[in-house]
Amino acid sequence: xxxxxxxxxxxxxxxxxxxxxxxxxxxxxxxxxxxxxxxxxxxxxxxxxxxxxxxxxxxxxxxxxxxxxxxxxxxxxxxxxxxxxxxxxxxxxxxxxxxxxxxxxxxxxxxxxxxxxxxxxxxxxxxxxxxxxxxxxxxxxxxxxxxxxxxxxxxxxxxxxxxxxxxxxxxxxxxxxxxxxxxxxxxxxxxxxxxxxxxxxxxxxxxxxxxxxxxxxxxxxxxxxxxxxxxxxxxxxxxxxxxxxxxxxxxxxxx
Amino acid sequence: xxxxxxxxxxxxxxxxxxxxxxxxxxxxxxxxxxxxxxxxxxxxxxxxxxxxxxxxxxxxxxxxxxxxxxxxxxxxxxxxxxxxxxxxxxxxxxxxxxxxxxxxxxxxxxxxxxxxxxxxxxxxxxxxxxxxxxxxxxxxxxxxxxxxxxxxxxxxxxxxxxxxxxxxxxxxxxxxxxxxxxxxxxxxxxxxxxxxxxxxxxxxxxxxxxxxxxxxxxxxxxxxxxxxxxxxxxxxxxxxxxxxxxxxxxxxxxxxxxxxxxxxxxxxxxxxxxxxxxxxxxxxxxxxxxxxxxxxxxxxxxxxxxxxxxxxxxxxxxxxxxxxxxxxxxxxxxx
Numbered sequence: 001x002x003x004x005x006x007x008x009x010x011x012x013x014x015x016x017x018x019x020x021x022x023x024x025x026x027x028x029x030x031x032x033x034x035x036x037x038x039x040x041x042x043x044x045x046x047x048x049x050x051x052x053x054x055x056x057x058x059x060x061x062x063x064x065x066x067x068x069x070x071x072x073x074x075x076x077x078x079x080x081x082x083x084x085x086x087x088x089x090x091x092x093x094x095x096x097x098x099x100x101x102x103x104x105x106x107x108x109x110x111x112x113x114x115x116x117x118x119x120x121x122x123x124x125x126x127x128x129x130x131x132x133x134x135x136x137x138x139x140x141x142x143x144x145x146x147x148x149x150x151x152x153x154x155x156x157x158x159x160x161x162x163x164x165x166x167x168x169x170x171x172x173x174x175x176x177x178x179x180x181x182x183x184x185x186x187x188x189x190x191x192x193x194x195x196x197x198x199x200x201x202x203x204x205x206x207x208x209x210x211x212x213x214x215x216x217x218x219x220x221x222x223x224x225x226x227x228x229x230x231x232x233x234x235x236x237x238x239x240x241x242x243x244x245x246x247x248x249x250x251x252x253x254x255x
Numbered sequence: 256x257x258x259x260x261x262x263x264x265x266x267x268x269x270x271x272x273x274x275x276x277x278x279x280x281x282x283x284x285x286x287x288x289x290x291x292x293x294x295x296x297x298x299x300x301x302x303x304x305x306x307x308x309x310x311x312x313x314x315x316x317x318x319x320x321x322x323x324x325x326x327x328x329x330x331x332x333x334x335x336x337x338x339x340x341x342x343x344x345x346x347x348x349x350x351x352x353x354x355x356x357x358x359x360x361x362x363x364x365x366x367x368x369x370x371x372x373x374x375x376x377x378x379x380x381x382x383x384x385x386x387x388x389x390x391x392x393x394x395x396x397x398x399x400x401x402x403x404x405x406x407x408x409x410x411x412x413x414x415x416x417x418x419x420x421x422x423x424x425x426x427x428x429x430x431x432x433x434x435x436x437x438x439x440x441x442x443x444x445x446x447x448x449x450x451x452x453x454x455x456x457x458x459x460x461x462x463x464x465x466x467x468x469x470x471x472x473x474x475x476x477x478x479x480x481x482x483x484x485x486x487x488x489x490x491x492x493x494x495x496x497x498x499x500x501x502x503x504x505x506x507x508x509x510x511x512x513x514x515x516x517x518x519x520x521x522x523x524x525x526x527x528x529x530x531x532x533x534x535x536x537x538x539x540x541x542x543x544x545x546x547x548x549x550x551x552x553x554x555x556x557x558x559x560x561x562x563x564x565x566x567x568x569x570x571x572x573x574x575x576x577x578x579x580x581x582x583x584x585x586x587x588x589x590x
Contacts, residue, residue: 152428156549159555161425161559169428171429171430173429173431174431176526231525233524233547235546
């Protein structure tokens with residue numbers, strides 16, 4: 001059931017992205033894309049609810065669940081940031097990333113079909129996992145906004161202004177504000193995740209997983225600190241946000 | 256019942272004539288009501304914007320209504336109003352004209368959206384005053400529908416056709432709303448004045464003007480409601496501004512890479528939009544190599560404006576087709 005709901009959510013997200021690409025209005029809310037994203041979000045909630053019931057805890061027990069949770073967090077932040085700040089095309093850029101996460105999650109073997117329910121739950125462990133993945137939703141959306149900025153920046157620098165993509169992209173300053181806002185929010189949420197990790201029951205003092213989480217946290221804090229303390233060029237800010245996100249995703253995939 | 260439109264706009268009458276007929280928004284309904292008292296006029300709507308004043312009327316005999324309306328207007332303006340200042344359209348032509356107005360293709364700034372709201376207000380005022388009935392209600396409702404369709408199905412408001420408007424569009428692409436943006440004008444030339452005015456009209460917060468002749472800088476700063484800066488001090492203002500418009504007559508570069516490099520840290524690497532409309536160029540090409548600087552010279556802006564003109568011509572044709580098709584399909588106004 002959970003896998004099927006995830007498939008429905010993926011179809012909705014892809015449909016919303018295609019809709020966004022074909023019926024675009026600059027500065028306006030794309031109701032079609034937004035509606036698809038809301039419906040996908042509801043399906044994702046269903047997936048996480050079912051998996052949570054099966055596990056008897058926060059559904060972050062395997063890669064499939066982590067990816068589904070990450071996709072949910074990404075859509076959550078999109079729903080908060082995109083329509084409120086009228087960031088045109090954010091839905092269009094977000095949809096493929098969410099779809100990729102969810103497609104990988106439904107691949108055979110990625111999501112446990114019969115997860116074992118836990119007997120005892122460590123609330124700090126749950127908080128650590130949930131807040132950490134939630135922060136990744138914000139970081140993922142920041143990376144998407146950063147990618148959009150880099151595309152816009154390249155077009156402005158090269159004076160290639162005739163394309164439809166250029167006209168549809170939101171203003172550079174709006175994208176930069178969103179990158180900073182999302183990175184700061186993500187870093188704040190990850191801070192709670194890291195604190196929870198220190199309070200949870202652990203096998204060793206500082207496992208490789210926790211070291212990776214702290215490294216990611218420090219990397220994002222460095223980006224935010226650089227921005228607020230001495231400033232950073234928009235291109236470097238965007239590149240850093242993308243590179244740190246990809247690196248941290250890779251680290252977590254292999255740690 | 257016939258439809259009649261009598262009006263004057265920026266293409267037919269100078270501002271000193273247009274201002275005689277200008278009607279404030281709060282008095283549009285009252286004027287529409289007064290027009291109904293003109294002999295032969297059954298229904299009326301008065302539309303008045305900074306670029307046009309138009310009188311829409313429904314009459315049994317458009318010829319009689321037109322004669323009396325002209326007399327009425329003549330009585331307001333006296334001998335200053337000449338025949339060529341006014342245009343007159345009847346039936347389908349009047350309907351087509353209103354659709355063009357609502358769609359923004361008869362506007363000074365092609366495709367502007369403000370006119371749609373202005374026509375709506377004019378119609379609403381006349382409606383509330385009881386100056387409209389079946390004929391004008393049908394006409395205006397149809398025009399609003401057509402206007403919406405034109406804006407949805409064409410990109411008439413996209414693509415700018417003058418250096419100033421291209422610069423403003425680019426500034427908005429970089430900064431979004433310009434209300435938080437500061438502008439510096441180096442050299443008090445005509446194009447930079449126009450460009451600065453365009454930026455101000457779109458909300459730019461404050462403006463600094465510098466010029467070799469400080470008196471001229473003060474003069475332009477006063478006109479733009481800005482602040483004048485002595486020419487040897489302009490680089491001190493650079494750290495504050497978001498947009499620089501340069502158009503001095505200097506034979507060498509005025510703004511050099513080192514000027515921008517010196518303030519990058521103080522500017523916290525914020526984007527800087529540099530518009531160089533001088534020939535020979537005022538801003539060193541290397542300034543454009545700085546990551547956060549977007550440098551556009553006069554050729555780049557003109558090229559974009561030319562592209563805009565081409566796109567607009569195609570879009571106007573498309574708009575006209577939509578308007579004609581809609582009016583023919585409606586079977587109204589003698590179509």
